[in-house]
Amino acid sequence: MYTWHLLTIGHLSRNKFWGEREDTAYRKALATSTLISGHGQHIVVDPSLPGEAMRQALLDAAGLCPEDVTLVFSTHYHLDHHVDPLCFPNAVWMMPEKELNYLHAHWAEYLRSFPGDKEETVARCIPAPEEIAPGIRLVPLPGHTEGISGLSLDAPEGRVLLTGDAVMTREFYQAGEPYFFGWDGETGRRTIASLRGKADVIIPGHGEAFLTRCWE
Numbered sequence: 001m002y003t004w005h006l007l008t009i010g011h012l013s014r015n016k017f018w019g020e021r022e023d024t025a026y027r028k029a030l031a032t033s034t035l036i037s038g039h040g041q042h043i044v045v046d047p048s049l050p051g052e053a054m055r056q057a058l059l060d061a062a063g064l065c066p067e068d069v070t071l072v073f074s075t076h077y078h079l080d081h082h083v084d085p086l087c088f089p090n091a092v093w094m095m096p097e098k099e100l101n102y103l104h105a106h107w108a109e110y111l112r113s114f115p116g117d118k119e120e121t122v123a124r125c126i127p128a129p130e131e132i133a134p135g136i137r138l139v140p141l142p143g144h145t146e147g148i149s150g151l152s153l154d155a156p157e158g159r160v161l162l163t164g165d166a167v168m169t170r171e172f173y174q175a176g177e178p179y180f181f182g183w184d185g186e187t188g189r190r191t192i193a194s195l196r197g198k199a200d201v202i203i204p205g206h207g208e209a210f211l212t213r214c215w216e
């Protein structure tokens with residue numbers, strides 16, 4: 001059994017469910033970051049803050065520091081889900097293999113879309129196995145990117161699914177819709193539909209955690 005805390009509650013640069021236009025960035029996006037603790041591990045998923053801010057978030061949420069983190073998992077290759085590759089000096093950092101392969105193969109092109117990322121990202125990351133820790137399984141959720149994968153685990157609340165950007169926020173889950181950009185929108189739509197009944201709690205890529213039973 002694991003426990004989890006949100007380190008950041010993410011938000012989007014634009015959210016059409018709030019009446020915002022998709023061709024305008026209203027704010028800088030922030031990904032939802034989660035801490036999972038149990039079985040002697042402290043795991044950070046989708047770290048979205050730079051070093052000192054992450055240090056404060058870990059202290060505030062759990063009395064921990066980046067040195068205590070044993071494992072980091074980024075759900076996909078987008079920069080806002082692995083903001084500071086120099087953070088967490090003692091952690092193994094994992095990413096789905098397809099996503100890591102994409103970064104290796106398209107680094108220069110990737111930097112044009114996500115300027116400012118550091119080569120340490122690819123240097124640090126290793127491909128995630130199907131089970132990243134005892135009872136925490138990789139769940140492929142293609143659409144937003146080709147290789148994006150979430151994590152499934154059991155917690156006191158029931159089955160918890162961290163989706164990364166396969167589900168952006170609760171509103172996107174309710175509507176069954178992917179974000180306005182991505183690798184393949186139709187695949188993303190099918191992925192969201194396939195999640196119905198699969199989890200008690202969803203932690204989305206850019207919003208608050210929510211109970212699925214309230215919204216299915």
Ligand SMILES: [Zn+2]
Nearest residue numbers: 076078144165
């Ligand atoms: Zn993304």
